[in-house]
Amino acid sequence: MSFSAPVSAAAHPNCDVAVIGGGPAGLMAAETLAGRGLAVHVFDAMPSVGRKFLLAGKGGLNLTHSEPFGPFVERFGVRASVLKPLLEKFGPEALQAWARGLGVETFVGTSGRVFPADMKAAPLLRAWLHRLRGMGVQFHMRHRWQGPVAGMESVGDGRSGHVLRFAAPSGAVDVRAGAVVLAMGGASWQRLGSDGAWVPWLTERGVQVAPLLPANCGFDVLGPGAPADETRREFLSALIGRESTPPVGWTPHFQERFAGQPFKSVALHFTDSQGRAFHRRGEFVATASGIEGSLVYAVSALLRDEIAAHGHATFILDLLPDHTPERVEKEVRHPRGSRSLSSHLKSRLGLEGIKAAVLYEQLGKDGLQDSRALAHAIKALPVTVVSARPLDEAISTAGGVTFEALDPTLMLAAWPGVFCAGEMLDWEAPTGGYLLSACMATGFAAGQGVLKWLEEAQPARL
Secondary structure, three states: OOOOOOOOHHHOOOEEEEEEOOOHHHHHHHHHHHOOOOOEEEEOOOOOOOHHHHHHOOOOOOOEEOOOHHHHHHOOHHHHHHHHHHHHHOOHHHHHHHHHHOOOOEEEOOOOEEEEOOOOOHHHHHHHHHHHHHOOOEEEOOOEEEEEEEEEEEEEOOEEEEEEEEEEOOEEEEEEEEEEEEOOOOOOOHHHOOOOOHHHHHHOOOOOEEEEEEEOOOEEEEOOOOOOHHHHHHHHHHHOOOOOOOOEOOOHHHHHHHOOOEEEEEEEEEEOOOOOEEEEEEEEEEOOOEEEOHHHHHHHHHHHHHHHHHOOEEEEEEOOOOOOHHHHHHHHHOOOOOOOHHHHHHHHHOOOHHHHHHHHHHHHHHHHOOHHHHHHHHHOEEEEEEEEOOHHHOOEEEEEEOHHHEOOOOEEOOOOOEEEOHHHEOOOOOOOOHHHHHHHHHHHHHHHHHHHHHHHHOHHHO
């Protein structure tokens, strides 16, 4: 099955609007504009559109979230106030109605997340592209934007436009458009098309771009070469401003036996140096060098920022959140006779596998023999992370074009007639439907912004 829509390079006409980027934000902008009868052309460097969208649907496409609008907006952190008016115009309910308009019914899962009835991304994308083509949207695949050739210039009929250059299979192609929507994503999962190559092109034009950072990412844990117990705090303090790289990763034994296995039914507590607190139950996965997974992604922004400020971040892991500290200590101290400690923990507390292993990893053989220390660690095990995984491994990206560089319609102040949408904007959110919701909302807003600008600056196009 292919979602490609190749068009001969020689057939490129002038267009009303060029949308650069064939992800959800770009496609939503294209739909908003084509619905008003504009000639919209979508350009993408990849052989087909929506590649990251399809990847997100492999485990069940999470469209949005059903929680009340207030808490929903707060998930966007420091950018909540900026995104709120955009989400009010195209939020979770509008997104579900939009899906139904494509013939895709949705349902709310037990977690409150909203999914297509069949859990799949491909049927929705197929229906979406069919509708877009029916609206006259033209797609140009394998067209990589090379940056602007010129600013506004005459494109005939007394109208002006932007000249954009693309590298296409047939060679360099110049395209003239009355307005432009940039929706090229951040810099995670580069093989799917988002590589951040646009950053220097915008900064050279005076556009403020916050550094691209990993979001919803995994982390490397402080390795076994670091001191333990009472000397650990001194060691971590010494990391601040230190040029050498701290030891990273689990012990070889833990890595070989437990990398890829989940920590289930645990609780994670973290308070950063600014007093921002996080507490949630869930699960995450051990990797070869650290941790990743939904619970880690939810706290990743706080951990990432703390590492940037202090070189490390330590969270507290409750391995048995359904047990009180008193019960845990009672069971740990219960006489075990001839049984091994592992058998004792398994029979009294159901503690085994990766949970028992991480206690050994952190406490060591001698530490496990101290009943009080062991009971305390089961309920409050400190885990230190020292680096986020590389940007290209992250689910999403923080940073990008700042909202201060945009007007309320998402048009660049330094580049009239050019609008930005999606993940290339400076916002972040946890997984759970929030990422896709904001991409769609900003794509819709950028489309509306283009319409407003064309009405005022180039009414002949409408």
